[in-house]
Structure formats: C-alpha cells, structure tokens
Amino acid sequence: MNELRRDPVSGRWSIVIQDPMQTERLLVNLRERARVTEKYDANCPFCQGNEAQTPPEIYAVRTGTPPNSPGWTVRVVPDKFPVLRVEGALNNRAHGMYDLLDGIGAHEIVIETPEHSTWIPEMDETHLVQVLRTYQYRIADLKKDQRFRYVLVYKSHGEATGPAAHHSYSYVIATPVTPPRVKQELLNCAQHYQMKERCLLCDIVHQEESEGTRVVVDGKDFLAFLPFASGSPFETWILPKQHETFFEDNAHLEELAWILRRVLAALCDVLHEPNYVMLIHSGPNTSYGQRRGYWRTLAQDYHWHMEIVPRVRGFTSFEIVSGMYVNFVPPEHGARVLREKLSATPGGGL
Numbered sequence: 215m216n217e218l219r220r221d222p223v224s225g226r227w228s229i230v231i232q233d234p235m236q237t238e239r240l241l242v243n244l245r246e247r248a249r250v251t252e253k254y255d256a257n258c259p260f261c262q263g264n265e266a267q268t269p270p271e272i273y274a275v276r277t278g279t280p281p282n283s284p285g286w287t288v289r290v291v292p293d294k295f296p297v298l299r300v301e302g303a304l305n306n307r308a309h310g311m312y313d314l315l316d317g318i319g320a321h322e323i324v325i326e327t328p329e330h331s332t333w334i335p336e337m338d339e340t341h342l343v344q345v346l347r348t349y350q351y352r353i354a355d356l357k358k359d360q361r362f363r364y365v366l367v368y369k370s371h372g373e374a375t376g377p378a379a380h381h382s383y384s385y386v387i388a389t390p391v392t393p394p395r396v397k398q399e400l401l402n403c404a405q406h407y408q409m410k411e412r413c414l415l416c417d418i419v420h421q422e423e424s425e426g427t428r429v430v431v432d433g434k435d436f437l438a439f440l441p442f443a444s445g446s447p448f449e450t451w452i453l454p455k456q457h458e459t460f461f462e463d464n465a466h467l468e469e470l471a472w473i474l475r476r477v478l479a480a481l482c483d484v485l486h487e488p489n490y491v492m493l494i495h496s497g498p499n500t501s502y503g504q505r506r507g508y509w510r511t512l513a514q515d516y517h518w519h520m521e522i523v524p525r526v527r528g529f530t531s532f533e534i535v536s537g538m539y540v541n542f543v544p545p546e547h548g549a550r551v552l553r554e555k556l557s558a559t560p561g562g563g564l
C-alpha cells in the first residue's frame with residue numbers, strides 16, 4: 215500500500231510509492247551524463263584569468279594577490295543580471311488592495327573554485343571548508359543590512375546554460391521579505407515548540423538516530439538522512455546534531471564538508487550525476503528592527519539545516535495542481551542504497 219506521509223517541518227504531504235517495480239523503473243531509466251573535464255574555458259566568466267568578465271568582486275579568498283586578478287580559491291561577485299538590486303529604499307506601499315515593495319535585495323554569486331569543471335565531490339575538504347566559510351561570511355555580512363529579512367544560500371547543479379554552465383557556483387540572495395517556504399518552516403517549528411517545549415528538528419534528529427533506517431551518515435556533529443516524507447527520490451538533509459539556530463554560527467565545518475562531499479558523491483554515483491538543488495535554511499535576520507511574532511522563541515525552536523534535492527524527473531500535473539509530491543523511491547530504500555555505496559568506499563571519495 216502506498217503511503218501519504220506528512221513532513222512536520224514544511225507541512226507538505228508526499229505520497230510515497232511502495233512498489234519496488236516502479237522504484238526500479240525510475241532508477242534504470244536515468245541516463246549517464248557526459249562530463250566536461252576542461253579546467254579552463256576562455257568564454258567562462260567564472261574561470262581564473264577571466265576576472266574582468268564579471269562585475270568587481272565583493273569578496274575573495276586570496277593569498278596576497280590584488281582584487282579582480284588571478285590567485286584566488288573562492289570568489290564572490292554580484293550577479294550581472296540580478297533579480298533584486300542592492301541600491302535604494304523598499305518603498306513599502308499599496309497598489310489598490312495589493313502590496314508592493316521596490317525590488318531591493320542582494321544577488322551574489324559564490325564561485326566555488328577557480329577551475330572550470332571541478333565539482334564538489336572533487337574538491338578536497340580544506341577547499342570545501344573555504345566555500346562553506348564564505349557562505350557564513352556573506353550571510354553574516356548581509357544580515358547587517360536591516361532592509362533584508364532573510365538570506366538564502368543555494369546552488370542548482372546541472373540546470374544552468376551558457377558559458378558558465380559547467381563551472382561550480384552557488385547563489386547568496388538577500389530578500390526584504392522572508393521567503394514563504396522558510397516562513398512556513400519557522401511557523402511550524404515555533405508551533406511545535408509552543409506545544410512541546412522542544413525543537414522540532416532536534417526531535418527529528420533523535421527519531422532518525424534511533425530508527426536508523428533513513429540515515430546515510432551518522433557523524434560526530436552531523437546527521438545526514440532522507441526525510442520521512444521526502445518529496446523527491448533521494449532527497450537528503452544534513453543537520454547539526456546539537457541545537458543551533460544559525461548556520462553562520464557553526465564551528466564544525468570540517469565535518470560538514472566531509473559529509474557533504476561524500477553524500478553528493480554517493481548521490482551522483484547512484485543517480486548518474488543528476489541535476490540537483492542544494493540549499494541552506496538558516497534562521498532569519500534578527501537585526502531587523504520590528505520583531506515578528508514567530509521570532510519570540512526562535513533561538514530555541516529553529517534549527518538550521520541543509521537540503522539536497524535531486525531532480526530526477528519533472529513535476530507531474532498531479533503535483534502541480536495538488537501541491538502534494540509523489541516519490542517513487544521510499545526514503546528507507548534510498549538511504550540503504552546510499553549507505554551501501556558509502557560503505558564500499560570507506561573514508562575517501564567515490
């Protein structure tokens with residue numbers, strides 16, 4: 215019997231298909247992707263040596279070289295075609311019955327590596343720590359701006375087009391409103407805390423650790439697992455085991471980098487390097503003057519996490535009309551496949 219499962223963090227429902235034949239059909243139909251291996255592309259604005267092709271950098275990890283020249287390991291630049299612009303006031307106003315703000319925000323690109331085709335599973339942990347630390351630095355810096363309610367970090371692997379399509383990069387986007395998905399999480403976590411005086415995600419960590427069936431990596435400070443009501447096959451979350459509200463406060467990036475690299479390597483091996491979205495949900499910007507109701511117990515009730523969502527197929531019409539997901543790979547099955555992959559390659563990459 216298929217199961218309707220509810221994710222307590224997002225509040226969404228997923229239909230988890232319990233039919234090994236359908237799971238198998240989905241997995242065997244995934245096609246191997248041809249990998250680009252060039253380390254430099256003259257037309258790619260993100261490659262080392264092509265710094266003049268991007269707007270001036272906001273930040274870079276460098277060893278003594280001047281800004282906007284080669285000699286960096288991670289580089290942050292504004293998006294050339296930002297969806298939100300950093301200059302100006304919000305001009306919060308009404309248009310008849312509708313609400314309106316000016317398109318103020320920040321839209322930054324974190325170029326994760328100077329090399330054209332190097333992707334996360336190929337980066338060593340020291341380098342990946344620099345990438346994660348750059349996210350932390352940019353989140354903390356953007357949160358000093360009281361116009362921004364939220365700073366979202368995410369990357370989309372495999373979906374970009376154009377000359378930089380094969381270069382590994384991520385986005386940092388600051389918005390003057392809390393994105394609805396995050397707001398729903400904040401509300402659900404606050405509500406859980408109100409009822410139980412416990413953090414919802416701490417409860418999830420304990421439940422997943424004690425059940426074990428959906429766990430991929432049980433580390434010292436982090437847990438990687440496939441959520442009970444996963445909306446997509448092999449959707450994987452990484453959480454700090456100790457309660458922590460803000461990603462930018464985390465001091466265990468070495469282990470996080472190690473787990474992230476291994477999980478992505480295993481996912482890409484099993485699913486033949488799928489397109490995937492990776493995101494970090496951290497607490498909102500509390501420097502904003504007027505505190506919202508759902509922030510009252512924020513330090514106790516919200517727990518940052520990372521989500522990796524492989525996109526192995528498009529949405530079905532049922533998913534679009536209902537807002538419910540259909541997942542053809544039960545998370546218990548997906549976690550077992552990933553654990554087997556990782557135990558076959560202890561310690562190293564895949």
Ligand SMILES: [Zn+2]
Binds near residue numbers: 258381
């Ligand atoms: Zn490049």
Ligand SMILES: [Zn+2]
Binds near residue numbers: 415416456458
């Ligand atoms: Zn917690």
